[in-house]
Amino acid sequence: MNDDFFMSLAIKQAWKFQILTLPNPPVGCVITQNNMIISISAHKKSGSPHGEVGAIKQAYYNLTQDKNILPLETSQDIHNFLYENHNNIFSNCELYTTLEPCNHYGKTPPCSLLISKLNFKRVIIGAKDDNKIASGGINSLIKENIKISYAKEKESLALIDGFKKYQKNQLVFFKYASTINGVITGGYLSCDDSLDDVHKLRDKCDLLVIGGNTVRKDRPTLDSRRVNGKNPDILIYSNSKNFDKEIPLFKIKKRKVFISNDLNIMKNYKCVMIEGGGNMLENIKEKVDYFLIYLTPQISDKDNIKPNINLEFLNYEEKGKDIKVWASKRK
Amino acid sequence: MNDDFFMSLAIKQAWKFQILTLPNPPVGCVITQNNMIISISAHKKSGSPHGEVGAIKQAYYNLTQDKNILPLETSQDIHNFLYENHNNIFSNCELYTTLEPCNHYGKTPPCSLLISKLNFKRVIIGAKDDNKIASGGINSLIKENIKISYAKEKESLALIDGFKKYQKNQLVFFKYASTINGVITGGYLSCDDSLDDVHKLRDKCDLLVIGGNTVRKDRPTLDSRRVNGKNPDILIYSNSKNFDKEIPLFKIKKRKVFISNDLNIMKNYKCVMIEGGGNMLENIKEKVDYFLIYLTPQISDKDNIKPNINLEFLNYEEKGKDIKVWASKRK
Numbered sequence: 001m002n003d004d005f006f007m008s009l010a011i012k013q014a015w016k017f018q019i020l021t022l023p024n025p026p027v028g029c030v031i032t033q034n035n036m037i038i039s040i041s042a043h044k045k046s047g048s049p050h051g052e053v054g055a056i057k058q059a060y061y062n063l064t065q066d067k068n069i070l071p072l073e074t075s076q077d078i079h080n081f082l083y084e085n086h087n088n089i090f091s092n093c094e095l096y097t098t099l100e101p102c103n104h105y106g107k108t109p110p111c112s113l114l115i116s117k118l119n120f121k122r123v124i125i126g127a128k129d130d131n132k133i134a135s136g137g138i139n140s141l142i143k144e145n146i147k148i149s150y151a152k153e154k155e156s157l158a159l160i161d162g163f164k165k166y167q168k169n170q171l172v173f174f175k176y177a178s179t180i181n182g183v184i185t186g187g188y189l190s191c192d193d194s195l196d197d198v199h200k201l202r203d204k205c206d207l208l209v210i211g212g213n214t215v216r217k218d219r220p221t222l223d224s225r226r227v228n229g230k231n232p233d234i235l236i237y238s239n240s241k242n243f244d245k246e247i248p249l250f251k252i253k254k255r256k257v258f259i260s261n262d263l264n265i266m267k268n269y270k271c272v273m274i275e276g277g278g279n280m281l282e283n284i285k286e287k288v289d290y291f292l293i294y295l296t297p298q299i300s301d302k303d304n305i306k307p308n309i310n311l312e313f314l315n316y317e318e319k320g321k322d323i324k325v326w327a328s329k330r331k
Numbered sequence: 332m333n334d335d336f337f338m339s340l341a342i343k344q345a346w347k348f349q350i351l352t353l354p355n356p357p358v359g360c361v362i363t364q365n366n367m368i369i370s371i372s373a374h375k376k377s378g379s380p381h382g383e384v385g386a387i388k389q390a391y392y393n394l395t396q397d398k399n400i401l402p403l404e405t406s407q408d409i410h411n412f413l414y415e416n417h418n419n420i421f422s423n424c425e426l427y428t429t430l431e432p433c434n435h436y437g438k439t440p441p442c443s444l445l446i447s448k449l450n451f452k453r454v455i456i457g458a459k460d461d462n463k464i465a466s467g468g469i470n471s472l473i474k475e476n477i478k479i480s481y482a483k484e485k486e487s488l489a490l491i492d493g494f495k496k497y498q499k500n501q502l503v504f505f506k507y508a509s510t511i512n513g514v515i516t517g518g519y520l521s522c523d524d525s526l527d528d529v530h531k532l533r534d535k536c537d538l539l540v541i542g543g544n545t546v547r548k549d550r551p552t553l554d555s556r557r558v559n560g561k562n563p564d565i566l567i568y569s570n571s572k573n574f575d576k577e578i579p580l581f582k583i584k585k586r587k588v589f590i591s592n593d594l595n596i597m598k599n600y601k602c603v604m605i606e607g608g609g610n611m612l613e614n615i616k617e618k619v620d621y622f623l624i625y626l627t628p629q630i631s632d633k634d635n636i637k638p639n640i641n642l643e644f645l646n647y648e649e650k651g652k653d654i655k656v657w658a659s660k661r662k
Contacts, residue, residue: 001371036393037368040332062367180624180642180656181635182512281630291630293511297642297658299612299622304512304635311511311628316647316654323647325511325654327628 003124003151006030006037006096011126011155013042014051014098015315018162018326019173019204021045022271025163029055030096038062038093049075052097052111056082056090056118063089075108083117090118098126098156101137112137116144124149126156131167158314158328165289166270173290174274174281175201177322180295182304184277193320194294196226201292203229207269211280212238212259221248222275231255232273235265237280263287278305285309288329295323334455334482337361337368337427342457342486344373345382345429346646349493349657350504350535352376353602356494360386361427369393369424380406383428383442387413387421387449394420406439414448421449429457429487432468443468447475455480457487462498489645489659496620497601504621505605505612506532508653511626513635515608524651525625527557532623534560538600542611543569543590552579553606562586563604566596568611594618609636616640619660626654 007030014028021027021043028042029051039062041054049057053075060069060082068085072078101111101123115123123146129135138148165171175198177190190198202208202224210222215236223231233256234249241259243250250257258265263284266272274284281288285307310330317324338361345359352358352374359373360382370393372385380388384406391400391413399416403409432442432454446454454477460466469479496502508525509515521529533539533555541553546567554562564587565580572590574581581588589596594615597603605615612619616638641661648655 034393034396036370039367062365065365178512180513180626180658181509181637182514182630183635183637295511297644297661299513299636299638299640299642301637301639303637304514305630306512306514306632306634307630308632309630311630313628313652313654321644323644323654323656327511330628 001035003096003149006032007098007124007126007152007156009037009040010042010051010096010098011152011159012315012317013040014159015326016317017042017044018159018315019201019271022163022166022204025099025160027051027097027099029098031055031059031093032096033093047107049078050102050108050111052095052101052115053078053108055095056114059093060086060089079109079114082114086118088119090120092121094122094124095120096124096126096151098159100125100127100129100135101141102129103136103140104133106133110137110140112140116141116146120146122147122149124151126150126152127160161328162290170267170270170272171290172266172272172274172288173292174276174284174288175292176275176277176281176305177294177296178305179298179300181299182306183300183302184305185302190294190296191320191322194322194324197319197324199224199226199229201273202232203227205232205271205273207235207266207272208232209235209237209263209266209272209274209276209284211276212236212240212243214276214280215243215247215249219247221252223252233269234258235260237261237263237283278307281305282307290314291327293325293327294319295325297321332366334427334480337363338429338455338457338483338487340368340371341373341382341427341429342483342490343646343648344371345490346657347648348373348375349490349646350532350602353494353497353535356430356491358382358428358430360429362386362390362424363427364424378438380409381433381439381442383426383432383446384409384439386426387445390424391417391420410440410445413445417449419450421451423452425453425455426451427455427457427482429490431456431458431460431466432472433460434467434471435464437464441468441471443471447472447477451477453478453480455482457481457483458491492659493621501598501601501603502621503597503603503605503619504623505607505615505619506623507607507612507636508625508627509636510629510631512630513637514631514633515636516633521625521627522651522653525653525655528650528655530555530557530560532604533563534558536563536602536604538566538597538603539563540566540568540594540597540603540605540607540615542607543567543571543574545607545611546574546578546580550578552583554583564600565589566591568592568594568614609638612636613638621645622658624656624658625650626656628652
């Protein structure tokens with residue numbers, strides 16, 4: 001139990017909301033006191049409290065059992081309540097945040113202000129923020145005599161690398177589900193938790209790219225009905241324009257559907273999810289930033305997908321009976 | 332953050348020591364107070380303190396910062412110290428243990444006695460202990476007016492199922508390392524952390540079964556030199572007795588090496604690890620209780636292994652750059 005351990009917990013919590021926080025970065029936060037874990041939290045979606053505020057709110061309740069904080073939902077309300085009621089209970093606490101606390105009034109007041117007013121004993125930072133508007137949190141904390149340390153910089157940078165790509169230009173990830181021996185067809189189907197998860201991601205993507213053969217064979221809907229979300233535009237990657245327009249994906253309203261072999265269409269979109277099999281992956285792998293793999297619990301007697309790609313595992317977590325793995329290309 | 336969440340933490344901690352605790356069961360323990368995590372621990376090896384004692388020792392230090400407990404290593408010493416010094420600090424704490432606390436004087440004094448003397452607010456149990464000698468902990472706690480709850484029984488039973496097989500008769504697991512698309516040859520090699528882990532397991536196994544072709548091709552040593560451990564006996568599963576005796580595995584002292592196509596040799600051993608490829612797995616899968624898979628970060632362009640087996644994922648954890656997965660056959 002050391003700084004690396006607690007920062008890893010914060011990073012793992014934040015990965016659960018990868019993509020879902022866009023256009024904000026994923027940020028995780030852990031608060032400790034004498035090596036005890038007082039709270040664990042993460043930023044969940046744009047407009048809701050930052051990871052630090054969620055963790056501080058929960059820590060306040062855990063330490064005091066004062067229920068008055070529980071109904072407060074906006075960052076401003078939580079800030080105001082804590083300024084009046086903190087009673088210095090955080091002065092022996094340490095706060096681990098995967099990203100330098102924000103230092104500006106945006107949709108929410110600055111986390112750096114809250115942390116320094118509550119007089120935390122020490123703040124441990126994963127990655128520094130290179131965003132010109134939000135950064136400056138570390139300097140603000142130092143000015144207020146808060147002790148600063150650093151931990152797990154590489155992993156904390158990896159956590160927000162997708163967000164940075166999104167912010168600068170575009171984020172592209174390839175999603176597939178396979179058995180644990182790499183079989184994507186005729187295998188065990190993904191569990192409900194994994195399917196829900198895919199629909200949450202579709203809700204956040206603005207373009208979904210899919211192979212023509214998959215569309216002809218699976219006749220998919222490609223919506224986000226499981227979470228009542230938005231439905232991304234579709235690019236069917238295909239040389240032939242010949243598709244049965246009764247396939248459900250064409251019936252979704254307020255959606256553009258492109259049928260084309262020109263991947264340049266992707267350039268008009270900020271967050272692109274690609275769904276497909278081995279051929280699609282082979283054709284498109286140079287354009288992919290991240291791989292999202294749902295591993296299902298089976299060793300299958302079928303052939304695996306086999307484009308040759310060196311990976312780096314970034315995170316894995318339980319999704320019902322499956323394992324959800326995020327990976328990037330190995331550098 | 333509820334009973335299931337905290338019990339899952341305890342279960343995950345215990346899985347890290349699966350096999351390594353033999354002839355004892357793996358047991359994990361988490362102590363909380365008002366939803367704050369005061370300590371996390373697990374039983375590490377036979378003769379060392381039980382999971383509960385390790386967690387209580389760490390919780391005492393975290394809550395009091397009294398360093399006098401830190402040098403104490405035996406359960407008896409920790410018990411004695413806590414009886415005198417606990418000062419009722421645990422009366423608002425809850426203890427999550429994956430297995431009913433032991434209730435007898437074995438190599439260590441009974442955990443049930445310690446827990447009731449320290450007057451925990453509540454004890455949450457994963458699995459009941461059906462061992463006739465050690466069981467009775469729950470009844471002892473109830474007699475001392477400790478409140479009992481239950482959580483994650485299925486997962487807690489799965490954690491100790493291998494131990495039960497070992498105790499009753501024999502535990503057999505098949506280990507392989509593959510890329511994330513199921514390729515075990517010519518792929519990316521396992522990382523150092525995974526290799527260390529395999530040597531720790533070999534140290535605890537009494538027989539290692541390996542295919543003849545693998546022995547001829549890889550010329551392995553099959554020892555546990557990375558952890559200075561014991562070296563298991565070897566069964567080379569082969570129709571031909573013809574092997575170059577210069578292959579390093581034959582040079583290891585105090586080891587029997589069988590060369591045979593008779594798997595009944597396995598029956599003389601309590602803990603059997605099988606290492607091999609797809610053919611070996613196909614031939615032996617009926618005899619396998621558990622699968623231990625080290626997934627390496629690569630999608631390879633080679634063929635996968637493909638015996639058809641429906642699995643249930645039991646646990647996965649980080650091993651350096653790899654993912655270590657425990658699975659059983661799906662029931």
